[in-house]
Amino acid sequence: MNSPAVLRVTHVITGLGQGGAEAVLFRLATYPDQHVHHTVVSLTDDGVYGERLRAAGVTVHTLGMARGRVSLSDFLTLRRLLIAGKPDAVQTWMYHADLIGGLAARLAGIRALAWGIRNSGAHLQRSSRSARAVLKLCALLSGRVPAAIVCAARDAAVRHEQYGYRAERLVVIANGYDLSRYQPDAEARQRVRQSWQVGDDVPVIGCVARWDPLKDHANLLGAMASLVHDGGPQRFPELRCVLVGRGMSPDNAELAALIDRLGLRDRVLLAGPSDEVPAVMNALDIHVLSSCAEGFPNVVAEAMACGTPCVVTDVGDAAHIVDQTAVVVPPEQPEALAQGIARTLENIAVRGRQAVGDPGRDRVLAEFDLAHMVAAYDAVWRRIAQESR
Template structure:
C-alpha cells in the first residue's frame, strides 16, 4: 500500500477571498489515499476557525507571517516556517499570495522540501506602486523563482507576464483556474424576496451589487461613485456592498456625501454570497488589479450579468458584450453607463445572464482540485525518477 504524500499549503491570511476559499477547498478535497494535507497560515483571518475544523487537515498558524513589510517579523516568520517544515517533512510545499509565496518558498528550500509550487493569484507588484517598490517586489519574485519547481497561474495573462519579466519559461507554469462549485451554485434554491428583506432591500426595486474586501485594490469608492451616477438617472435602484475592511469609514462618509444613505446597504462579510447573487440585477466589480476575480465566476454561474474592470484575467471569463461588460479600471462614468443600459433593458440583462451560466469546465472548482492532484503526482514521479537515475 502506497503511503500518502504530505502536501503543505501556505497562505498569508485566511480572509474571505477567492484565493483563501479555494485553498481551503483544495486541502479538504485532496484524495486522502494519495495526499496528507497540511495548511499553514499567518496573521488572524475570518476563515481561521473554519480551517481548524476541516476534517483530516493539519492546521498551523504563524502569527509573525503578516502582509505588511516588517523585516524583524518577516525574519521570525521565515525561521518559524523553516523549523515547522523540517518537522513536518512534506513532499510538496504549495504557496499562495505574495508574502507567503516569498517566505514560504524560501523556508521550503531551507528545509530541503523536494517539490516547491507557487500559485500566482495576481502579482504583488502593480502599476499603482512607486517604481522602486515594484522593482523590489519583482527582484524578490525572481529570487524565489530560482527555488520553485513549478508555477500555477489562475489566468493566461498572469502566466504571460511571468514569462515576460523572466520569472519562468512558459513550460514551467500551468494555468489552473481559481474555480467555483458551478453545479451547487446553479442548483441553489433561493427565496429572493425573503433574502432581499433580510439584507434591508425592497423586493420590488432593482439591485446593483458588489462583493469584495474594502481595500484599495478593489477600489470600493469607485463603486459608490458609480452608484451615485446610476441613482441620478434611475433613482429607484438599490445598491448592496458585501464585504468589509480598512476603507469602510471612507465609504460610509462618501455614501452620506453623495446622498445615497437611503438606497445603499453595507452588508459586511457574508457567507451566503451565492444566495445574495440571486438577488442582484447587475454585478459590479471596480478592482484596479486581480489575477482572475472569483466573484466574476460566482456572478456568471448565478446568471447575473457583470459590469467590471478589465484587469488581468477578467477578459478570459467575461466576454465583453456577451455575458457582461468590461471597462478600464477607474472608468466610473463608463461603468455607470453600462449598468444603466442593463437596468433599462431587462431582456438584454437576462440574455447576458443566461450566456454567463455556460462556464467552461476549467472554471469548476472540482476540476481545479483534479488538476492540482495530477500536477502533484507528475512532479513527485519525476523526483522519484531522477533519484533512481542518480543511483544507477
C-alpha cells in the first residue's frame, strides 16, 4: 500500500517556549506547499510559538502538565488525543516528550513513531537528574518504542549510540533555515545598534543563548575580561559584549555578580530575550558560541546566514557547521576563546565584516537550506508510516 499523498503528522513537544527545538518545529510545521498536515501537542503551555502556529493554520493542543512531572490523567489525556487524531506518524521532540509521547503513542496503537534528539548528550552530569534518568530509560526502550530516532547532529547520534540507543534506528537530519528571514540587513543593524546605544564603529561581540550551565556564559565573560583587562584596550578600546536570551537581564543575580567580579559592568549589555534574532545577529560584529556542550547549535547557522562572522567552541556539530569559515577553539578555555575573538576582530579590521562573514553565509545557503530539512523529515515519516502498515 502506498503512503497517503497528504500525511497526517502529530508532534509532541515538552513546551513551545523560545528554544532551538521549538524554532525548528515551527519552521517545519509552517513550511509552505508541503504534503503534510501538522498537529502540535505541547505537554505544558503555548509558550511563544503556540499562537504563531495557530496563526499559520496549525492545530495546537496544550495539556497544561507541570514541568518535570506527569500524572496518570495527563498521560491518558495525551493517549486519547492521539487516538482521536489518527495520525499517520508521530514525531516527538526532546527526552521527556520522547518518553511520554512515545509510550502514549504506542499505547494508542501507533507504531509509526519517530523520536527527536536535540541534546548532544555531552556533560550529562550538568543536566538535571530528571533528564539523566529519562535518557537512560529512553536508551533501554529505543529498540522497542520508536521506529526512527532523528538526531539534529552527527555528534549527538554517535554519543547516544554509546549510551545504548539502537544504532539502526538513528537518523541525522541537520537543521534548516529560512534564508529569506536570516540574511544581511543593514537597516536592522542600524536600528538595533541604536537601541543598544552603540555606534556603528564600535566593535560588538555577542551571544544569543538562554541562561544555562551548558551555554557557559562564564567562558565568554572570562574571554571578554581577558580582552579588556589584559592588554586588550590597546587593540579594542571600545569593545562591547551583548548577551541576548532568557535570563540575560540585570535581575539575574548570579550573572550580574559574575559581570561585576570580572569588572565588566560598563562593557556588557544584558538585552534579555528577543523575537528579532535576525536583527540581533546583523547588529553584532561577531557572534560567539561559548558553550561546553551542544547538539546542533541553531544560533551558529543563524548568525552565518545573516553574514555575521562567528567564533565557536568545538562542541556538538559547531565545527561541522562553520567548516573552514570561522575560528574554532576548545571549550571551557576563556583564554583560547579570547584569542579566537581577537583574531577575528583583527581580520574584520583588515578585510571588513562582510568579507569575513560572506563565506559563512555561502555555506549555510549550500548546506542548511530549510527545504532540505523539510524533505528529509517527510521521507522519514513516510518510510515509517509505510513500514507500520
